Amino acid sequence: MQCYFDHVATTPLRPEVLEAMMPYFKEEFGNPLSIYPLGTNAREAVERAREQVAGLVNAKSTEIIFTSSGAEANNFALRGIAFARQHEGRHIIVSRMEHHSILNSARFLEKMGFTATYLPPDRHGLIDPEAVRKAITDETILISVIHASPEVGTIEPVREIAAIARERNITFHTDAVASVGNIPVDVKELGADLLSMSAHQFNGPKGAGALYLREGQRIIPLIFGGIQEGGRRAGTENVPAIVGMGRAAEIAKAELPHRVDGIRRLRDRLIEGIMKMEAVHFTGHPEQRLPGHASFCVEYIEGEGMLLMLAAKGIYVASGSACTSKALKSSPVLLSMGIPTHVAHGSVVFTLGADNTEEQIDYALEEFPQVIKRLRELSPFSKGWGDIEEGGTCIPKK
């Protein structure tokens, strides 16, 4: 049996989405800036997609800027706002729950002479809005806090943080890549000035993302060039991917109300089953979390081993974020939540989507304990943890 439980890494492309994209790979290959019919057809398709994406997050279509990815949208937001407002102040606030595209943009801004505050979460991964308030200085121009964590599933109190930012005339951005298309997201209700999203997180194609930019907000482009995207993001539009993002947004909007409960039910069964195992810790917030997200730390073994052994059985999961899985690093997000390094190494993340079934959950609950048992037998820590050396390295119990 093949069970894809890594929907936070990417989601399968819906056949209807591919169908909508196909003409723009083939006969409708025009450049949206060309003024003859081939071009105007492409232009109309892009503008239709803009309306569909705007509809998913309750924005105006003129407030949507297409990008190549969620990471680009995050880079654009941080750098674009920081540089546009630098004459008003040079301090930014981000959380330690952020994706690398935010954290590394913040680090880049520090090199450019800005100062940055990195707010730690609590043990559930929550950022305290009052801590945000306390971190604000007269120099603060931008706050960015992730909407939902792809690593631990926690949904942040973004609305409260946005309200604090607004009181102080500070621009507020949220990275909603993991949430848009998976839970209802309304930019007006959240009060965000900017919000990032990515098509392949909601059954759209890779290579398409978008930044919501509230009307009236100035931003300095990340990519200079022509007048695409209202003179804010240059480069000939990736028309097929944008069309696919639009169609996927339309489907997500229509199906979300029915989809969430079923996914949550499967997730809760999975959590219940896994938590019966010994020395397994649930990570993230127990209630305030993404409906398809189940994340754990399994003691005495490493995430990498679990991933490989589960993959051999057709079960595909992640350990930490997709990036940290690949780099075999302990997740900085887990460490910032106070999880010790040796425990964070055993991180495993199941993220479910609409394509998962009860049978797949049964199969995973049957196989996962066996994988853990086998890996623990092989582990130098099979007898438990010994001393912890300086730097967090753990010595096996004798």
Added chain:
Amino acid sequence: MKKVKFVEHIRPDVTTDIVYMMCPMHLLKLDEMMGKLQKGQILELLTDYDGALEDIPEWCEKTGNEFIGVDETDDYFKFYIRKTA
């Protein structure tokens, strides 16, 4: 390049902010906004693009609209155009 006329305290009917948007958005937006204005109304166009100092007076001359002048702030220019065509 023609000598640009600097003005102050002009009261516009409509303001369009295209600060940090790339060239030639200043001409596209100008064209779009002038299409929406009534004859005699004044448009205020905010842009940081210095090429507009040349382009906008030229555009006005070509289209028969009145170029009132420019006001300068630390970060951007304010262009004033009266719809006369």
